Amino acid sequence: MSDVILRSENLYKHFGITTAVNDVSLEFEKGEIHGLIGENGSGKSTFCSTLCGIYPISSGRFLLEGKELRVRSQVEANRHGVSIIVQEMGTLPGLTVAENIFLGEEDKFMHGVVKNTGAMNREAQRLLESYGFKHIIASKMIDNYSFEDRKLIEIIKATYFTPKIVVVDETTTALSQSGREELFTVMDRIKNGGNTVIFISHDLEEVIDHTDRISILRDGSLVGTVKSSETSADELKRLMVGRELTNRYYRTDYGQSVSDEIVLSVDNVSVPGEIQDISFRLHKGEILGIGGLSECGMHETGKAIFGASYGRKGSVTLKGGYEVKSIPGAIKHSIAYASKDRDTESVIIANSIRDNICLPSLADMSNHALLNNGKLDSFAKKFAELMSVKMTGIDQYVSALSGGNKQKVVLSRWLGKDSDILVLDSPTRGIDVKVKADIYALMSELKARGKSIIMISEELQELLGMSDRILIMKDGRINGEFIRNQNLGEKDLITKMV
Amino acid sequence: MKKLLSVILVLGLACTVVFAAGNKKPLIGVSIWSSTDTLGSQCKRILDAAAQALDVDIMYVDQGHVSEKVTGSAETLAAAGCDGMIICNSASAEMNAVINTCTKDKMYVAQFFRIIDKTANPNEYQLACQSPYYVGAVHEGEIDNGSNLIKILAAKGCRKIALEGWNSGDATFLLRWKGYKQGVETWNKAHPQDKAVLLDPQYGGTTSDTGRSTAEAIINANHDVDALIVAGGGGDTLIGALAAIDSMGLKGKIKVVSTDFLADLDQQLASGGMAAESGGHYADPLFAFMLVYNAIKGNYHKPAGSFYEVLFPYLYVASSQDYDAYAKYFVTDLPYNAKELSAMAKLSEPDLAKKAAALSIQDVMQRRK
């Protein structure tokens, strides 16, 4: 007999102008494992984060066993019987295993102000053994354990108190096969105990095999809910993807040939633990798209090309034979890079627009180490205006700009440098449609001028709309290559992504 | 919270302005390493008495013998509106900046416990001679002082003498060290079969805990030392060194001499903690004060191309009896009362110098009869 334990009603979550969760009303039943799938940016992690108190809800509500649930922290969520195993690292270095498991819940072991560390360690060890993780010692520092072991500890942390709802957010990607089996055992135990698991994963086969029902989100909205036993991976893909392609922002040309002139050669590039044996060529005037799931290694590939990776093997060579080994060398030889992580890796937030735009070009504009402020001002102004940066003036701090304008500042910088090769990682992430259109137009213009672009993106539409050629990566390697044509669709790319 | 702090800050600044505006008496600044340590507090005592007797305002800046703070103290006192200042600098090189500041700000300056060495610091010496605002220096015969202390130790049978300074490069320390070395040379020349050895110095800072740890390290590294000279540092270094010797159970076994009288010197002499001390020179700054006071008043006009030099005597105390006499006239009381201070201010410079040179326990006893 099914019984609804958790319901979301008209749930919204906004981040500035972006709506990450858009009017989602969803039901979860007692004693089920409920899959939640969708593309990157579909809102599934955000939905679960609002449930668990990581983000506050913008509007709408959750009802847990008929009562409204509104929590402000994970600990508060835990006390209401809701827990989450996050995608990133959720344990704290510098603490023991036992301290991590019981963090925020030490009162169980307190006698006045004295913490019974022995009892805490013993209880933690008992839990570890009951879960089958005998090789983990409760009293040891967590720093001594691998990422996978720490994830297993997180599983205990999230489930030992028999919560009513457990969210497993893309945890399986971090686990080996045996780790995954242990996780699935825990999930089954939760289900058999009459409680509920919300399982988020990109592995559609895994989702079908281990869930009872699956809900699909797309662009923050609920597409539908299907029974796992009555669906297939193909149907799920169709439901994830099913939208009309629009040509409002993207290139409309097809069949244009790309120059034979090779400007960049990447040969057998590897970065330990991240990417393996990446090889491709970039041609003059080409827009080469690189796509895949978030952790497929595409972002690391961009860094490796720019010389920003450590321990990189293989070679990245330019047309004249110069091998890129460091960032200064890359910039000097006309390579530009815009990171996905804009605020921490691309712009200096606590500096002015002028300083941000001029920074890589200072050496070109200085006279024996002396700077000409007038020259810098006009340089910055020229390129800021070219990119139509919405600002009060070039002395305005970048921190005051919107995401889109920050990205424009980043691109202004490289326009100013007149770089021949641009590596743009997620160039339109978190940006509104108008600015997106501006950026796409710029890319087309740069292409027409013979500049070469490597565009790394998690958005399939963007890859299809702008690239002459698309490389798809999976598990750190190139898994597919597609040439631009009108019939190429998202589902073609997805087959190589998952 | 921030608003409250801002209001307090503004009020504090306003009070300072009001105070400064209402003040018309001559203002003499004192730049000293510390006005609260053993020697420093004694100097402050007599300077305060002189200021009161002469109806002069006085202000102190403690610079810890840190170079940039020494040179900064002159700027601070000039900015505070001082008409003159007296200074105990650390290294002579600092006087370059100090004299320039005083000349620029038309503030008279005299040194106490220090003099610029003509040979070692010719530029500073020249500057001092030429500046109309550098009045003079009051100092002790440091080399003779050092030599005398070695004489005392050698006479007491000490042959391996450790040395604890306070700050490396300090002008006074360098002169005293010269004196110690001279004393050892003189003794060894006269006693070639019974030579004494002076170890290289280690530096114990100006606080008692650093004084102690350095003394401990010296004694641990040289367990056959029979004497320790604590060269100076205001008195707290010596307190620490004595604590080290006491805690190591070596009181009386290692003879200690120093310059700068301790407040409990009588007890130290009686218990064997100290063998002898030179000191009692806390009145030195008084004469520098008088030089500057008279310069402000227009009574003194320093000789062209030169400056006033006043030699100040050390007192030597090597027994409880010596100390009793010293204590009566220098500890319980001051060597000059208000009447004598007022009269001193009217002396000519040569007479002032004679007055300084004449100071001794006997001199005070005579005046108190």
Next chain:
Amino acid sequence: MHRINIVSESFLKFKTSKYFGFLVLVVMTLFFWGFFRLLSPSNFGTSRLVISYFQTSIQYAVGGCGLYFIVVMGLFDFSVGANIVLSSLVGVLLSRQFGYWGLIFGCLLCGTLIGAFNGILYSRLRIPSMIVTVGLMLILESVANYVVTLDKSGFPGKLSNSNILAFGHAPWNYLAAGIAFLLMVFLLRFTKTGTYCNAIGSDELVAKNMGVNVERYKFIGFVLLHFFVGIMALLTVSYGRGMLAVTGMSSMDRNFKPLMGTFFGVAFKKYGCPVTAIVLGEFIIIMIFNGLVALNVPTTINDFVTGAVLLTIVSLTNRGLKGSVVK
């Protein structure tokens, strides 16, 4: 082959245990002792001298323990030195009337109250701890200079009464320091404070999300720091038999010796033995100082060598990943 695998696995296991950390510390201590003992056997490192070195080091180790609470949370406090001075002077002043009780409670109470004051000011002003505590240092120095003027004994700031010098030597200094070290171990292992200070230092946001009251525990960190500084003041003023009031940020000199011990503690945190690391770290630093004196090396070179050794030890034990951002 199988045997080799077992041995290497066991070694890896041992390498991550606290016993390994302890072993590294002991080996380092023996190394420095052995080094100077070889170079200067007649005047360094006998059992009597080693005890002397250790006795000198414990006051700094106590301060180092206090600083650990703050440093591990990513904060800093420049007013430690000024507090040592002020608490010592308050203790001396009260000892005139109340003997040992005055000395002990004067130092501890003054220290703790300053910690509370620091903590409140830091959380209210919401500016970096480094900046707040520089301002506080100047304030405390001024207060200390005023406190000295209240001492009309004729020996301002000096422990002139020989009946209250017990904490300047064994066994009382060991007792006071021992209590401090045990208290530190207790706080780190057996209270929420230790766990939460580490958690906040690791990731303040995650800790907050785990329900840790970050502001509260930062305040507690300051209070504990200065409580330990109060103990250090008691030991320091007894050791030197007095305290000198200073101005112009000269008290900052006193921050650095205990801080060096704290660095050892933070470097060995991952082995779960920070207190041992602080104690042995300070001992090593004092041994180096005495060893160089035994070799007749001037003080200026002494400071250079001590700094270089500290940098070497901390960077070897606490190196970040290549390419990581280090602040």
